[in-house]
Amino acid sequence: MRKKLRETAHETATMRLRQAGLRPTRQRNELAKLLFRDGHRHLTAEMLHAEAVAEGVKVSLATVYNTLHQFTQAGLLLQVVVDPTRSYFDTNTADHQHFYCEDENSLTDIPGPEISVADLPTPPPGTEIKRVDVVVHVRRH
Amino acid sequence: MRKKLRETAHETATMRLRQAGLRPTRQRNELAKLLFRDGHRHLTAEMLHAEAVAEGVKVSLATVYNTLHQFTQAGLLLQVVVDPTRSYFDTNTADHQHFYCEDENSLTDIPGPEISVADLPTPPPGTEIKRVDVVVHVRRH
DNA sequence: TCAACAGTTTAGAATTATTCTAAAGAGACT
DNA sequence: AGTCTCTTTAGAATAATTCTAAACTGTTGA
Secondary structure (H helix, E strand, C coil), rough: CCHHHHHHHHHHHHHHHHHCCCCCCHHHHHHHHHHHCCCEECCCCHHHHHHHHHHCCCHHHHHHHHHHHHHHHCCCCCEEEEEECCCECCCCCCCCEEEECCCCEEEECCCCCCEEECCCCCCCCCCEEEEECCCCCCCCC | CCCHHHHHHHHHHHHHHHHHHCCCHHHHHHHHHHHHHHCCCCCCHHHHHHHHHHCCCCCCHHHHHCCCCCCCCCCCCEEEECCCCCCCEEEECCCEEEEECCCCCCEEEEECCEEECCCCCCCCCCEEEEEEEEEEEEECC
8 A cells, every 4th residue: 555655765865864874853844845855956944944944844043054164075965166145055965067157147067978077186185086067157148 | 788687677667557558646556566576476365465565665455455356347356265364466377277276275387388168068048158267176195 | 761961953143254434545637 | 636336344134054051852771
């Protein structure tokens, strides 16, 4: 017998949290469900908080900030730095790249095969490469 | 007869400003001299302001911010977004890429031939590519 | 089952980088 | 020199984010 979608989503979220070593609290569960429900998303803390409030989820902005950082640390999210005034979080943690349009403040995944970055440079002494961020800045015309 | 270095630097700065369509005021001249005196640099507004003050240049922090943005608009600087808490400005406006070490908050140019980015993706409809930012995140080991 | 502990949430204050404001100052052109 | 416009400035204002300390809640083990 099939369970209701709601329940399944909840269980998925809970499992995800447990695997990440995070205690599955009500808030974290709800936020996880919002974040990972459909496709990949690019959100700021304010955006996620607004969405949660709109859906009747009771959670404070401080918790949204905490949670986003915890999720990022746990590898569930990627923090994308493109705008000097805001932090975006990406639910797609696979290696991929972004378009960023300053005019409209929009951040989107680059579809299809990723840009190939050839010949990675040798990192400064004492360091190793963690990851390579590629942001293609675009402008309306 | 040779002019003193100081004077030459001042005149170079003034020229640079005029060419950029910026009125060469005392503050802008002094900041330009600090920014462009040796090699390429990566600075925040706070850093430049501290440097100016240390050298006895009387300039307010607000002016440093204004100036950095004006220089950026004029193409004399590049704003590099790597840290969600701070804005860096790069005196190297040529097409190049960066190493960023979060551990020590250091931003450096990638030396030698730049990373080749093959097969630029088609930008979203209604937009054109402005530039491609590549940041190689490194970590101490 | 429930007490107790450690981890979590919260409102609101605090912090930090940055921008704004409006008044005083200074290039530039006549 | 005079005037006009652009620039600078101190300090206030703003916006995103972090901190604080008190209340709350999963979890664990008796």
